[in-house]
Amino acid sequence: MGNPFSPICQNHYFVPTLIFILCFRLSPSASATDTISSNQTLSGDQTLLSSGENFVLGYFRPGNSSYYYIGIWYQQISSKTIVWVANRDNPVVDKNATRLRILDGNLVLTNDSKSPAWSTNLTGSSGEVVAVLGDDGNLIIKSGSNSSSAEAPLWQSFDYPAHTWLPGAKLGINKRTNKTTLLTSWKNSDDPAVGLFSLQLQPSSEYFIFWNMSDDYWTSGTWDNQSKIFSLVPEMRLNYIYDFSYVDNENESYFTYSVYKSANTVSRFVMDLSGQIKQLSWLPTQQWNLFWSQPRQQCEVYRLCGPYGVCSESTDNFCSCLHGFSIASPNDWNLSDWSAGCARKTGLNCGVNATTNKDKDRFFPMSSVKLPDSQQSKSVGSSSECENYCSSNCSCTGYTFQDGSCLTWGGDLFNLWQLSTSDQSGKNFYLRLAASDVPNPSSKPNVAAIVGGSVAGVIALVGIALLGLWAWKRRSTRTKTVEGTLIAFAYRDVQAATKNFSEKLGGGGFGSVFKGTLPDSSEIAVKKLESISQGEKQFRTEVSTIGMIQHVNLVRLRGFCSEGDKKLLVYDYMPNGSLNAHLFNGKDSNILDWKTRYQIALGTARGLTYLHEKCRDCIIHCDIKPENILLDAEFVPKVADFGLAKLMGREFSRVLTTMRGTRGYLAPEWISGVAITAKADVYSYGMMLFEIVSGRRNSEPDGDSKIKFFPTWAASKLVEGGDLLDLLDPSLGSEADLDELSKICRVACWCIQDEEVHRPTMGQVVQILEGVLEVNMPPIPRALQLYADNQEQIVFFTESSSSQSSQTRSNNSASTVASKNQNAVSQNSAPSQE
Numbered sequence: 001m002g003n004p005f006s007p008i009c010q011n012h013y014f015v016p017t018l019i020f021i022l023c024f025r026l027s028p029s030a031s032a033t034d035t036i037s038s039n040q041t042l043s044g045d046q047t048l049l050s051s052g053e054n055f056v057l058g059y060f061r062p063g064n065s066s067y068y069y070i071g072i073w074y075q076q077i078s079s080k081t082i083v084w085v086a087n088r089d090n091p092v093v094d095k096n097a098t099r100l101r102i103l104d105g106n107l108v109l110t111n112d113s114k115s116p117a118w119s120t121n122l123t124g125s126s127g128e129v130v131a132v133l134g135d136d137g138n139l140i141i142k143s144g145s146n147s148s149s150a151e152a153p154l155w156q157s158f159d160y161p162a163h164t165w166l167p168g169a170k171l172g173i174n175k176r177t178n179k180t181t182l183l184t185s186w187k188n189s190d191d192p193a194v195g196l197f198s199l200q201l202q203p204s205s206e207y208f209i210f211w212n213m214s215d216d217y218w219t220s221g222t223w224d225n226q227s228k229i230f231s232l233v234p235e236m237r238l239n240y241i242y243d244f245s246y247v248d249n250e251n252e253s254y255f256t257y258s259v260y261k262s263a264n265t266v267s268r269f270v271m272d273l274s275g276q277i278k279q280l281s282w283l284p285t286q287q288w289n290l291f292w293s294q295p296r297q298q299c300e301v302y303r304l305c306g307p308y309g310v311c312s313e314s315t316d317n318f319c320s321c322l323h324g325f326s327i328a329s330p331n332d333w334n335l336s337d338w339s340a341g342c343a344r345k346t347g348l349n350c351g352v353n354a355t356t357n358k359d360k361d362r363f364f365p366m367s368s369v370k371l372p373d374s375q376q377s378k379s380v381g382s383s384s385e386c387e388n389y390c391s392s393n394c395s396c397t398g399y400t401f402q403d404g405s406c407l408t409w410g411g412d413l414f415n416l417w418q419l420s421t422s423d424q425s426g427k428n429f430y431l432r433l434a435a436s437d438v439p440n441p442s443s444k445p446n447v448a449a450i451v452g453g454s455v456a457g458v459i460a461l462v463g464i465a466l467l468g469l470w471a472w473k474r475r476s477t478r479t480k481t482v483e484g485t486l487i488a489f490a491y492r493d494v495q496a497a498t499k500n501f502s503e504k505l506g507g508g509g510f511g512s513v514f515k516g517t518l519p520d521s522s523e524i525a526v527k528k529l530e531s532i533s534q535g536e537k538q539f540r541t542e543v544s545t546i547g548m549i550q551h552v553n554l555v556r557l558r559g560f561c562s563e564g565d566k567k568l569l570v571y572d573y574m575p576n577g578s579l580n581a582h583l584f585n586g587k588d589s590n591i592l593d594w595k596t597r598y599q600i601a602l603g604t605a606r607g608l609t610y611l612h613e614k615c616r617d618c619i620i621h622c623d624i625k626p627e628n629i630l631l632d633a634e635f636v637p638k639v640a641d642f643g644l645a646k647l648m649g650r651e652f653s654r655v656l657t658t659m660r661g662t663r664g665y666l667a668p669e670w671i672s673g674v675a676i677t678a679k680a681d682v683y684s685y686g687m688m689l690f691e692i693v694s695g696r697r698n699s700e701p702d703g704d705s706k707i708k709f710f711p712t713w714a715a716s717k718l719v720e721g722g723d724l725l726d727l728l729d730p731s732l733g734s735e736a737d738l739d740e741l742s743k744i745c746r747v748a749c750w751c752i753q754d755e756e757v758h759r760p761t762m763g764q765v766v767q768i769l770e771g772v773l774e775v776n777m778p779p780i781p782r783a784l785q786l787y788a789d790n791q792e793q794i795v796f797f798t799e800s801s802s803s804q805s806s807q808t809r810s811n812n813s814a815s816t817v818a819s820k821n822q823n824a825v826s827q828n829s830a831p832s833q834e
């Protein structure tokens, strides 16, 4: 891991200009109109411009294509972004010679020869019709020459979307015609023709992404009308941009969405070339910002790299060819269409003529592979038997041998995934190639010969191994101390201590926790880990790293148990349980007073600071929430479950982002898929601070429906200078130190800023809560109120006049200037980033 934890340079605290700078305007045609009526045509550089100047319709040429298409794009966005294409499958060559016109009640695209390249294909529409480009990007055909009449349209482009789903459009099923409205990807970056990937609503009210309309590889899960999320897209709870709604009646069933007014942003939803659905918003910095995509991992896209292609998350262009293969269609490959995959450099030599050993196909070994789809299984005794079995079958293209079973593949190989060598779920795979394509035949020993020639040796080896295993087993059945203070527990000892795991303290995505008592009568909490992908050695290494991390605000790991699948972590028991029990289901006796809450906030920040900055291998917790803050007998907070992210490996983020009860705390970068830094913990910590103040879950609106989402309400209250006591947990009866309350609310609001650089470090949070740094008024986080005009007030802290000199920072003069005038960004604080 690099060092993402170096103190933030104040230079980062600037805000991009929050005003759209229109670099240029696409020159509207001489007569800027939104309508084509009977006697008008559109050709060459002529365009339609919607009445509010949001969208333009005209001819465009994608990328380096030599063809023209009729499309709709944003008028006010400097990088031409196509949202709809009419003649996707029938491009035209010469835009000057092509006309878009009304013909026999239809909108038709014709060239000189008058044969239509595209038509709205309406039947039975008699009389005059006009085509009007709406300000929502919807092109409609309606009857009459009066374009302002409010009749239902005869036809609308929203019913025939291309790859973009615009706000206001419906994506669903017409139950009367059984017609589905679906998003389909482009074929490649230069060709808007219908591509292989599509997003479709199923009658079960869940979306699927299909490959070639046949195989689905992602689903949203069903819609929960109550919480307005899809069951497998929990991060929708963090969405402050789109307001989705679902309609299901006798005629139709569909979703539609709008962009919240407060978001004040241009945003779009696309079925991308990459086989992922993506949500992007246009930034004031003049670029599209990807803030959500699914499937989360590019390699999860079905058949992305085509036959004999291999996908890897660790390279920029994801797809490459297997050894012995070359790119089948380099042109398409360069245009981000990998579906043609790869072709053999040398044909296989199997069958009657391949009798000599020299010409016989060979197998090329690959390691750390996620195996291809659709294998057949056969049980055989050994790897060499498996090789012979595959070798003898000319349609067998590869094999792997595991646990006494021989898996073979026939025909083209799809969905191979090259994992990193440290990934324990990776398998070995043997790929069939022509002999000449397997490098260095002499270096690959003939397995059969060796096995045959040294049976005695093998038996001896097995004997030794068994002896070793036996000895290890004997040792491991007795609890003993390893590395420093950590104890390696025997499973049966833990079983005894926990009375066979009878007293459950809690559970979560990573495993359940049980109470136990050791023979010396000290109390322990035992976490049973689920779905660990680490190997034995790595597990022990990680655990001993965690064991070395000790701090008064971190729960102490006493030991662990690792016997085969049984992986346990043994911690000190915390008599006062976890913070959530005191905050949310408090009986009167349970309620934490303000002073205790403040100390919990401070202690937690200290524990996290230690994890982020002070210990040797810095640790990002990734799962900060009240459930993971435990309280000892004196209500000193102790952060639990740190280090799990590394211990769990790949599983972690999947479990985390689908886990109930975690979603409210996840920083936006979890959704956008960019690298996670310690600032993700800062975000979660900020969310938790709001809960410490309010005594209720942020994500669960209470009976008072005007408070939709507490942090939004709190942030605006704070910024607008309302009475902060309104934010306080009612069970405290306004008993709180107002200075501290204001401080905590400000810190919380800084912590949940969208941009990582705008969030303080945990170390700075500690200094603020200790009174060493003073905290300025935060802006309302953009995710809560997008692009609100908060250019001022972007320096989040300044030196307190009472700060101890030992802890002051080197350039405090600049910061002090800023503190004198909180509304001003001091010169030194927001300088020349650009």
Ligand SMILES: *[C@@H]1O[C@H](CO)[C@@H](O)[C@H](O)[C@H]1NC(C)=O
Binding pocket: 037, 038, 039, 145
């Ligand atoms: C279209 O043109 C024809 C003849 O050129 C004319 O009779 C008709 O009124 C025109 N229609 C409109 C709507 O302008």
Ligand SMILES: *[C@@H]1O[C@H](CO)[C@@H](O)[C@H](O)[C@H]1NC(C)=O
Binding pocket: 062, 063, 064
């Ligand atoms: C067009 O092709 C040139 C060279 O072949 C390449 O540099 C450029 O990026 C391409 N443009 C687009 C929009 O694909």
Ligand SMILES: *[C@@H]1O[C@H](CO)[C@@H](O)[C@H](O)[C@H]1NC(C)=O
Binding pocket: 044, 094, 095, 096
């Ligand atoms: C279309 O017409 C414009 C001027 O009217 C001209 O500049 C352009 O070269 C023409 N395009 C083609 C493909 O002929």
Ligand SMILES: *[C@@H]1O[C@H](CO)[C@@H](O)[C@H](O)[C@H]1NC(C)=O
Binding pocket: 093, 094, 097, 111, 112, 113, 114, 115, 116, 117
């Ligand atoms: C007009 O379209 C027809 C059929 O689509 C095509 O055969 C013809 O070449 C096109 N003519 C021109 C000038 O593009």
Ligand SMILES: *[C@@H]1O[C@H](CO)[C@@H](O)[C@H](O)[C@H]1NC(C)=O
Binding pocket: 118, 119, 120, 121
């Ligand atoms: C209109 O009908 C023609 C012929 O039936 C068909 O080829 C074309 O794809 C249809 N166009 C649209 C936009 O559906």
Ligand SMILES: *[C@@H]1O[C@H](CO)[C@@H](O)[C@H](O)[C@H]1NC(C)=O
Binding pocket: 145, 146, 147, 148, 149
């Ligand atoms: C369209 O109709 C409305 C009322 O129905 C009328 O006020 C308006 O002038 C008409 N516009 C045109 C261009 O005929």
Ligand SMILES: *[C@@H]1O[C@H](CO)[C@@H](O)[C@H](O)[C@H]1NC(C)=O
Binding pocket: 175, 176, 177, 178
């Ligand atoms: C639509 O599909 C349903 C179920 O598949 C079927 O019962 C119904 O008859 C279909 N309706 C039409 C108009 O095709």
Ligand SMILES: *[C@@H]1O[C@H](CO)[C@@H](O)[C@H](O)[C@H]1NC(C)=O
Binding pocket: 212, 339
């Ligand atoms: C997609 O499916 C169609 C038939 O449904 C088939 O003809 C075509 O080859 C498939 N495409 C690919 C890339 O396999």
Ligand SMILES: *[C@@H]1O[C@H](CO)[C@@H](O)[C@H](O)[C@H]1NC(C)=O
Binding pocket: 225, 246, 247, 248
């Ligand atoms: C979802 O809830 C809304 C109101 O919240 C309601 O109007 C709508 O009918 C519900 N839809 C379904 C499918 O239950």
Ligand SMILES: *[C@@H]1O[C@H](CO)[C@@H](O)[C@H](O)[C@H]1NC(C)=O
Binding pocket: 249, 250, 251
């Ligand atoms: C369904 O369609 C029928 C006929 O078009 C219409 O009368 C009815 O109001 C529609 N129902 C709903 C719920 O929109």
Ligand SMILES: *[C@@H]1O[C@H](CO)[C@@H](O)[C@H](O)[C@H]1NC(C)=O
Binding pocket: 330, 331, 334
């Ligand atoms: C694909 O792109 C690479 C580098 O960008 C270039 O060298 C190669 O010629 C391109 N191939 C084709 C077929 O365009």
Ligand SMILES: *[C@@H]1O[C@H](CO)[C@@H](O)[C@H](O)[C@H]1NC(C)=O
Binding pocket: 351, 352, 353
């Ligand atoms: C086998 O080899 C002979 C001569 O080398 C050739 O004529 C024949 O077509 C080959 N058969 C196959 C199945 O490749």
